[in-house]
Amino acid sequence: MLSYAPMSELIIGGARSGKSLLAETRAGESGLRVIYVATARVHDSEMECRIAHHKARRPAGWGLFEAPIDLPDALRRNAAANVCLLVDCLTLWLSNLFFEGQAARQAETDRRIDCPFLAEKMRTLIEMLPLLPGRVILVSNEVGCGIVPASPISRLFADEQGRLNQRVAAVCEKVTFVAAGLPLELKS
Numbered sequence: 001m002l003s004y005a006p007m008s009e010l011i012i013g014g015a016r017s018g019k020s021l022l023a024e025t026r027a028g029e030s031g032l033r034v035i036y037v038a039t040a041r042v043h044d045s046e047m048e049c050r051i052a053h054h055k056a057r058r059p060a061g062w063g064l065f066e067a068p069i070d071l072p073d074a075l076r077r078n079a080a081a082n083v084c085l086l087v088d089c090l091t092l093w094l095s096n097l098f099f100e101g102q103a104a105r106q107a108e109t110d111r112r113i114d115c116p117f118l119a120e121k122m123r124t125l126i127e128m129l130p131l132l133p134g135r136v137i138l139v140s141n142e143v144g145c146g147i148v149p150a151s152p153i154s155r156l157f158a159d160e161q162g163r164l165n166q167r168v169a170a171v172c173e174k175v176t177f178v179a180a181g182l183p184l185e186l187k188s
Contacts, residue, residue, distance in 0.1 A: 013178035032084040035063035039093035079132040090140035
């Protein structure tokens with residue numbers, strides 16, 4: 001097995017690009033104890049099927065920590081020199097924050113793009129990532145390659161997702177873009 005020095009990596013790509021499978025492969029090859037940090041929430045049967053698919057693919061020996069809202073706290077509590085944390089995914093986490101912190105309501109009613117709850121959680125994540133021991137692999141969707149969304153809430157989400165991806169990429173030692181199952185190293 002390969003062993004990696006303490007580091008963080010962002011794996012980014014479109015829907016069904018192979019980014020989660022690549023992250024799982026790299027986590028498994030790390031030689032470290034793996035804890036899967038899940039950010040998804042079950043809202044409907046389709047999401048329930050997606051979550052079941054991810055669970056079935058993971059090795060039984062991996063730990064699981066669910067963090068739909070307080071991802072920074074989950075990372076802080078579970079990071080250790082002998083642990084690889086696999087966060088899947090930042091896009092679902094941002095979506096959860098978006099609606100929990102009322103950013104979506106503000107975008108539709110006030111046309112505001114500042115949401116203190118959202119900003120604080122993102123800031124905390126960015127500041128703590130470089131300080132975590134062990135290895136952290138974060139999965140995120142690239143949402144900026146398509147058309148500009150028509151609704152204010154969708155535009156705000158795409159903007160915030162792009163900003164989050166940029167900020168996470170800036171503090172990670174490694175960034176990989178995945179398209180059609182093929183990884184392209186952007187930063188190493």
